[in-house]
Amino acid sequence: MPIANHHSSVPVIVDEDKCIADKGCTVCIDVCPLDVLWINEATGKAHMKYDECWYCMPCEADCPTDAVTVNIPYLLR
Amino acid sequence: MKTYDDPELQAIAVKLTSDDPGIRRVAVMDLVDSGEPEAVELVIHALNDPDTNVRQEAAKVVDEFEAADMADALIAALGDNDEVVRNSAAHALADLKDPAAGEPLLKALDNSTDAFVVSGILRALKPLRLAGAQSPALKCLSDGDPRVRREAVAVLGWLKQTENLPALVETAQRDEDPEVRRAATGALVYASPQQVGQALIGLLQDGHWQVRCEAANSIGKLNHQAAVQPLMDATKDQLWQVREKAVDALGKLGSTDSIPVLGECSKDAMSNLRKAAIGALGAIAHSDCRPFVEIAMDDPDPDVRKLARWAMSKLDAAA
Amino acid sequence: MKINDIPVIETDILVIGGGTAGPMAAVTAKEQNPDLNVMLLEKANVKRSGAISMGMDGLNNAVVPGHATPEQYVKEITIANDGVVHQPALMAYATRSFPMIEKLDSWGVHFQKDETGDYDMKKVHHLGTYVLPMPEGHNVKKILYRRLRRNRVQIENRFTATRLLKDPDGNIAGMIGVNTRTAEPIIIRAKAVIMATGAAGRLGLPTSGYLFGTYENPANNGDGHAMAYHVGADLANLECFQVNPLLKDYNGPACAYVTGPLGGFTSNAFGERFIECDYWSGQMMLEFFKELESGTGPVFLKLDHLAEETIEEIETVLHTNERPSRGRFHEGRDVNYRQRMVEMHISEVGFCSGHSASGVWTDETGATTVPGLYCAGDMASVAHNYMLGAFVYGQICGESAVEFAKDRGEPKLDEDFIKQELERIQAPMKVADGIPPEQMEYKVRRLVNDYLQPPKVTKKMEIGLERILAVRADVGQLCARDPHELLRAMEVQSIIDCAEMAARASLYRTESRWGLYHYRVDYPEQNDAEWFYHSRLFKDENGQMASGKRPIADYLVSLGEEKDAYRKMRVQKAANG
Ligand SMILES: Cc1cc2nc3c(=O)[nH]c(=O)nc-3n(C[C@H](O)[C@H](O)[C@H](O)COP(=O)(O)OP(=O)(O)OC[C@H]3O[C@@H](n4cnc5c(N)ncnc54)[C@H](O)[C@@H]3O)c2cc1C
Ligand code: SF4
Ligand code: SF4
Numbered sequence: 001m002p003i004a005n006h007h008s009s010v011p012v013i014v015d016e017d018k019c020i021a022d023k024g025c026t027v028c029i030d031v032c033p034l035d036v037l038w039i040n041e042a043t044g045k046a047h048m049k050y051d052e053c054w055y056c057m058p059c060e061a062d063c064p065t066d067a068v069t070v071n072i073p074y075l076l077r
Numbered sequence: 078m079k080t081y082d083d084p085e086l087q088a089i090a091v092k093l094t095s096d097d098p099g100i101r102r103v104a105v106m107d108l109v110d111s112g113e114p115e116a117v118e119l120v121i122h123a124l125n126d127p128d129t130n131v132r133q134e135a136a137k138v139v140d141e142f143e144a145a146d147m148a149d150a151l152i153a154a155l156g157d158n159d160e161v162v163r164n165s166a167a168h169a170l171a172d173l174k175d176p177a178a179g180e181p182l183l184k185a186l187d188n189s190t191d192a193f194v195v196s197g198i199l200r201a202l203k204p205l206r207l208a209g210a211q212s213p214a215l216k217c218l219s220d221g222d223p224r225v226r227r228e229a230v231a232v233l234g235w236l237k238q239t240e241n242l243p244a245l246v247e248t249a250q251r252d253e254d255p256e257v258r259r260a261a262t263g264a265l266v267y268a269s270p271q272q273v274g275q276a277l278i279g280l281l282q283d284g285h286w287q288v289r290c291e292a293a294n295s296i297g298k299l300n301h302q303a304a305v306q307p308l309m310d311a312t313k314d315q316l317w318q319v320r321e322k323a324v325d326a327l328g329k330l331g332s333t334d335s336i337p338v339l340g341e342c343s344k345d346a347m348s349n350l351r352k353a354a355i356g357a358l359g360a361i362a363h364s365d366c367r368p369f370v371e372i373a374m375d376d377p378d379p380d381v382r383k384l385a386r387w388a389m390s391k392l393d394a395a396a
Numbered sequence: 397m398k399i400n401d402i403p404v405i406e407t408d409i410l411v412i413g414g415g416t417a418g419p420m421a422a423v424t425a426k427e428q429n430p431d432l433n434v435m436l437l438e439k440a441n442v443k444r445s446g447a448i449s450m451g452m453d454g455l456n457n458a459v460v461p462g463h464a465t466p467e468q469y470v471k472e473i474t475i476a477n478d479g480v481v482h483q484p485a486l487m488a489y490a491t492r493s494f495p496m497i498e499k500l501d502s503w504g505v506h507f508q509k510d511e512t513g514d515y516d517m518k519k520v521h522h523l524g525t526y527v528l529p530m531p532e533g534h535n536v537k538k539i540l541y542r543r544l545r546r547n548r549v550q551i552e553n554r555f556t557a558t559r560l561l562k563d564p565d566g567n568i569a570g571m572i573g574v575n576t577r578t579a580e581p582i583i584i585r586a587k588a589v590i591m592a593t594g595a596a597g598r599l600g601l602p603t604s605g606y607l608f609g610t611y612e613n614p615a616n617n618g619d620g621h622a623m624a625y626h627v628g629a630d631l632a633n634l635e636c637f638q639v640n641p642l643l644k645d646y647n648g649p650a651c652a653y654v655t656g657p658l659g660g661f662t663s664n665a666f667g668e669r670f671i672e673c674d675y676w677s678g679q680m681m682l683e684f685f686k687e688l689e690s691g692t693g694p695v696f697l698k699l700d701h702l703a704e705e706t707i708e709e710i711e712t713v714l715h716t717n718e719r720p721s722r723g724r725f726h727e728g729r730d731v732n733y734r735q736r737m738v739e740m741h742i743s744e745v746g747f748c749s750g751h752s753a754s755g756v757w758t759d760e761t762g763a764t765t766v767p768g769l770y771c772a773g774d775m776a777s778v779a780h781n782y783m784l785g786a787f788v789y790g791q792i793c794g795e796s797a798v799e800f801a802k803d804r805g806e807p808k809l810d811e812d813f814i815k816q817e818l819e820r821i822q823a824p825m826k827v828a829d830g831i832p833p834e835q836m837e838y839k840v841r842r843l844v845n846d847y848l849q850p851p852k853v854t855k856k857m858e859i860g861l862e863r864i865l866a867v868r869a870d871v872g873q874l875c876a877r878d879p880h881e882l883l884r885a886m887e888v889q890s891i892i893d894c895a896e897m898a899a900r901a902s903l904y905r906t907e908s909r910w911g912l913y914h915y916r917v918d919y920p921e922q923n924d925a926e927w928f929y930h931s932r933l934f935k936d937e938n939g940q941m942a943s944g945k946r947p948i949a950d951y952l953v954s955l956g957e958e959k960d961a962y963r964k965m966r967v968q969k970a971a972n973g
Contacts, residue, residue: 002829003875023099024092027106031444033615034608035554035576035880050880052608055721058444064102064134072725075606076645109443112545140504140535141542172504204513235513263511287705318659318703347701348669349659379672380661387523 011055011071012037012048018067019045028059028068083113090119098128105134109141117142121150129159136165140172148178152185155194167197171204179207186213192222199228203235211236215244223254230257234264242268246276255285262291270301278307281323289314290322297326305332312338317345321353328357333365340369348378355381359388362395399814402583404570406806407435407550409797410586412557412571413620414438415446415613416783417592417773417790419540419549424794426547432798434549435584439556439576439593439883440615443541446594447613447750447774448783451534453717454527454653455507456676456782459493463517463525466490470953472524476675477753477779478909478922480633480930483952485778488760492788497528500787503539506532518657523674527653531713555582557619558886559817560589560627560769561809568627568768569807572817574886579825579879581818585809587801588768590793591756592786593620595638595774596894598887600744600849601841602647607834609647611640611743612774620775621747621756622890625897625941629764630757631933632777632946634901635914637850638748639681643697644741648719650697658706663698663737664690676780678752678911685742685850685912696737707733744841745849747894750786752913753779754901757932757946762793765934768800777930823872824885830875833884837891840867844895850915852902861899868892896941901933904943 014037019025022044029037029046036050037059046067053073060068071077081087089111092104105123108116120142123135136154139147154166170182178201186198199217202210210232217229230248233241242265249261262280265273277299280292293311296304308330311323324342327335339361342354355373358366370392373385397404411422414436422436438445459469469490474481497515501507508516508529518527544551557573570585597612608614625631641650641662652662662684664670670687673680687693699707710733715723731738749755755777762770772789773781781789824830847860871889876882907923908916929945936942 003832020099020103023097024103025106030441033440033445033449033613035440035883052614052884054608054610054614055724056449056613057720058449061450061720062444064106064130064137070721070724072646072721072728073606073609075604076609076647076725077728109541110545112548141538143542143546174502174504206513231511234511237512260511266510267512286703316703318706321659378669380669383672383674 008051009074010048010051011053011073012059013069013071014046014048015067015069016043016045018065020065021045025064027062027064031058031062033058081113081115083111083115086111086113086116086119093119093123098126098131101126101128101131102134105131105138109138114146117146121147124150124154124162132157132159133161133165136162139165139169148173148175148181152181152198155185155189155197156191163193163197167193167200170197170201173201174204176205176207179205179209183207183209183213192220192225195220196222196224196228199225199232203228203232206235208236211238211241215241218244218248223257226252226254226257227260230260230264234260234267237267239268239272242272246273249280250276255288258283258285259288259291262288262295266295266298268299270299270303274299274301274303277301278304281307281311286316286319289319293319293322293326297329300329302330302332305330305334309335309338312342317347317350321350324350324353324357328353328360331361333361333363336361336363336365340366343369343373348381351376351378351381352384355384355388359384359391362388362391364392364396367392399583399809399811400818402581402818404809405435405582405584406433407584407586408432408801409434409588409590410571410584411436411590411592413446413592413594413773414442414551415592415594415616415773416448417786417793418590419544420787420790421590421592421772421794421797422549423540423543423547424791425798426549428795428798430547432801435552435586436544436549437552437555437557437571437573437584439554439619441553442544442551444537445613445615447616448536449613450720451536451717452530452783453533453651453713454529455497455784456653457493457526457780457784458497458517458528459490459526460497460515460517460528461494467953468524469526471955472675473780474951474953475955476677479924479928480909480948481753481779482759482777482930482949484760484949485758487952488792489778489781489785489788492791493784496784496788496791503543505536505539506530520653520656527657529654529657531717534717552582556883556886557593557623558821560623561585561813562627562766563807564810566628566767567807568766569809571623572814572821574821574882575879576883577879579882581821583814585807587804587807588770588797590762590770590772590797591620591624591775592771592773592790592793593775595746595748595750596621597746597748598837598891599746599841599844599894599898601838601845602744603741604645607837607841610746611642611647611649612746612748616774617887617891618747618894619887619890620771621897622893624756624764624769624771625893625933625935627766627769628935629766629769630946631755631897632757632930633754634747634897634933635905635931636678636752636754636910637745637898637913638743638752638754639678639745639850639912640743640751641681641684641695642741642743643722643725644694644739646722646725647743648722648725650740651714654713655697655699655710658710659702660697660699660710662740663696664692665694665696666692667696667698667737676751678913678915680911681742681913682911682915688742695740697740698737699733700735700737704734745844745898747898748774749777749779750774750782751780752910753777757930758789760792761796762789763796770797821882821886824874824876824882827873827875830873831870833874833876833881833888836867836870836874837884837888840864840888840892840895843867844898848895848898848902850912852914852916854903854916854918857899857903861896861903864892864895864899868896897933900941900943901931905931
């Protein structure tokens with residue numbers, strides 16, 4: 001069966017100006033229980049790669065530079 | 078610089094000497110994953126970093142380590158010019174619960190004047206219950222800053238020493254800050270009714286409702302029999318929250334004199350108050366309670382009905 | 397030793413799941429014997445994994461001297477579960493609960509205390525006092541992590557366990573799993589294994605349709621239940637589903653335990669209380685469900701009658717602990733506790749002993765029916781365990797596992813089985829044109845909602861089972877483009893296992909019990925003559941899913957009059973309803 005890619009709006013936003021992943025930080029990526037945050041190869045900063053968020057917030061709470069904002073997923077908003 | 082046997086810790090130590098504060102900051106975060114006891118030294122080192130962000134990061138991770146190993150560094154950090162650093166240090170200190178930290182804490186208390194620092198140290202001293210904390214805490218009861226007075230009350234409350242009662246009573250009655258008065262009122266429960274009963278009755282008239290609630294609560298805990306009438310008066314307080322606590326306390330005191338007043342409350346419009354009243358009538362379990370409990374069996378509120386059924390079984394058992 | 401070129405990792409004690417019970421089990425094993433190798437394997441990262449990832453705002457079931465006795469607790473939990481409990485296991489919890497609080501307190505966990513330093517217990521139930529608030533309970537995970545490092549437990553993050561291993565004598569021998577970021581398999585040999593993989597929380601589908609908007613942490617998808625089944629352990633009372641009251645759409649708990657002592661309550665549309673039942677139980681959920689569907693519904697959390705200071709206190713607790721995004725959710729909808737009641741609903745179904753009573757059968761030593769395998773927390777069958785129960789049973793399992801491993805030699809591994817399992821793990825990455833895990837998961841969970849969610853109807857459940865088995869037949873088409881999708885592909889297979897177990901267990905017990913949890917419309921009565929048993933679910937000699945009955949152990953505490961008090965509470969009809 002063929003597979004299509006479909007868009008979805010993800011709830012977690014990373015402020016790339018604040019993110020210090022380029023200095024070696026991976027805190028948000030480490031703590032996420034669902035493993036949905038990854039380094040964006042293009043920018044070297046953290047981003048939400050999979051739309052599978054529990055809006056539990058360790059990523060936001062533990063980020064040293066306050067770069068992460070967790071929004072409520074659109075379906076529940 | 079010192080070298081470490083553990084390769085991971087050594088790598089972190091190297092990063093901590095980087096010129097780039099960003100890299101030093103990330104290195105501090107990595108310390109958390111090290112199981113090596115020596116990691117503590119590096120945290121202490123980072124607490125003295127020239128860069129505020131690095132110090133903040135170090136302060137944030139201090140509670141991941143055994144604080145006893147760094148009591149001195151934490152106390153020093155209480156005087157940091159950055160608020161985040163000071164705050165984290167105070168929290169970590171409060172978690173110490175290690176008697177070995179008592180001496181340095183007391184010494185630091187002696188040398189500190191900043192209200193934030195002093196209240197942080199008091200908070201750390203509280204769970205240690207050190208006799209040596211008594212006299213500085215008593216002194217702090219007259220500090221100009223309410224945060225200090227509040228923590229001093231807690232230190233004395235946890236010490237549970239009879240000789241501190243007059244000072245606590247005084248604070249409960251006269252402090253200008255309602256939260257300090259409330260805390261002091263709550264602390265009086267380690268006394269006997271003879272020692273603090275009269276004061277607690279007076280506090281039922283405090284200007285702030287949370288103090289009045291706390292007074293009723295403390296009277297109930299102490300089972301202060303002489304307070305029945307004042308509590309009955311308090312069931313007419315303007316705020317239902319106070320009335321509820323007064324009713325609870327009357328249930329604990331168990332006096333049949335209060336039955337008519339409780340009966341009144343059991344018909345109040347506020348269901349939380351009806352609930353408390355039926356609970357109190359059930360606790361008293363005197364046959365005079367029965368008519369009120371009978372009515373409550375058909376109360377529109379199921380919580381009131383549940384309590385009424387429980388009260389009825391108590392009445393039946395007593396009959 | 398190597399199998400298929402994969403080195404076999406050796407350890408004495410293996411703990412699977414590093415949420416709440418798991419870290420306690422690992423630390424306990426090390427405390428018992430620091431020379432043992434103890435490994436803790438976690439699908440996520442132990443720093444922030446599991447139900448308490450952001451902390452917890454209170455103990456719901458603390459048995460503190462002076463406020464409640466173990467006997468009283470055992471009695472009440474027995475009644476709340478309509479009698480079907482293993483009392484020795486409840487008693488073991490009840491007697492250890494206070495020493496555990498003291499231990500956690502000495503580790504730095506913050507419990508609420510009064511101004512003189514005594515525990516500040518709150519009365520929420522009418523018969524006993526069990527609630528101990530933790531307004532500053534956000535540091536629990538940090539403290540556990542500190543203990544793990546201090547005791548030098550070996551931590552393996554980002555590995556998901558997929559199957560348990562047995563030796564030829566039927567004793568536990570270890571596990572197989574896979575790295576969630578590299579797809580590299582891992583084989584571990586262990587002398588004793590403790591599982592603490594939490595609830596099966598991705599079973600029903602939340603009404604929002606969002607797969608990860610579950611009550612439970614979605615990393616808890618029932619892997620442990622599936623693994624226990626496949627290794628031959630008994631599961632118990634799976635038809636006793638978990639259904640919890642929640643804020644509508646948000647899937648954060650209703651927090652009666654936080655707001656109750658401060659005067660808030662669950663109300664109907666008219667701002668009136670309606671819950672007759674005095675225990676957190678299926679009976680209470682049945683009342684909740686009926687009110688939702690009635691003319692006075694839906695259901696609300698009512699706080700708008702409270703003083704400003706009280707509301708601020710509630711907000712601080714609810715918006716910083718446990719599920720802190722709650723504040724953001726309310727903001728988005730312009731809901732303020734001061735002005736409006738908050739709409740509530742019920743959760744999707746799941747298996748969870750923390751709140752109900754189902755799971756892998758465990759006795760008072762934490763032992764399952766497979767020698768050397770222990771279970772703790774939400775996946776083990778001890779009723780109403782909550783967080784403190786997870787800690788207590790983590791500790792019990794740690795002790796039992798050390799004892800089991802003591803004189804045991806190196807367990808023998810079944811290489812053929814391991815090779816088969818490696819193939820199963822590697823299969824989805826080899827399928828190019830197949831079905832993505834997300835779609836298969838949506839499908840099976842939608843079937844759970846349509847056919848298994850209570851009120852349960854026999855014919856519907858039979859159709860549901862047939863359709864679930866049809867999804868199972870598609871598993872060979874599962875495809876994964878990367879290691880992360882492989883994780884989801886492995887998870888969906890556990891979800892299918894759990895869905896089948898949910899259907900079969902529900903069909904087996906031909907009566908209604910536990911209020912809404914097992915409310916069968918065509919068998920509306922509780923039938924003690926035939927069903928005063930634990931139901932068993934297990935793999936029979938032919939590898940088929942089978943059911944049976946397990947007698948209920950003699951009670952340690954008889955129920956006496958309180959049973960009648962409870963009965964009276966449940967028959968009464970709401971006077972205004
Ligand atoms: C939202 C919410 C609120 C709650 N509120 C309260 C409360 O106020 N008071 C109270 O007492 N209790 C409360 N509880 C219940 C309590 O939190 C749980 O009962 C308890 O934490 C369960 O512990 P556990 O160890 O069984 O599971 P968890 O702590 O969830 O740990 C399970 C772990 O297993 C890991 N795992 C899963 N599958 C695998 C696999 N295949 N391989 C490896 N690892 C795996 C998971 O990632 C997770 O870390 C609440 C629960 C929730 C969800
Ligand atoms: S935690 Fe913050 S700084 Fe670190 S990688 Fe994530 S977003 Fe960037
Ligand atoms: S909110 Fe939770 S699930 Fe979502 S990205 Fe952050 S840590 Fe991961």
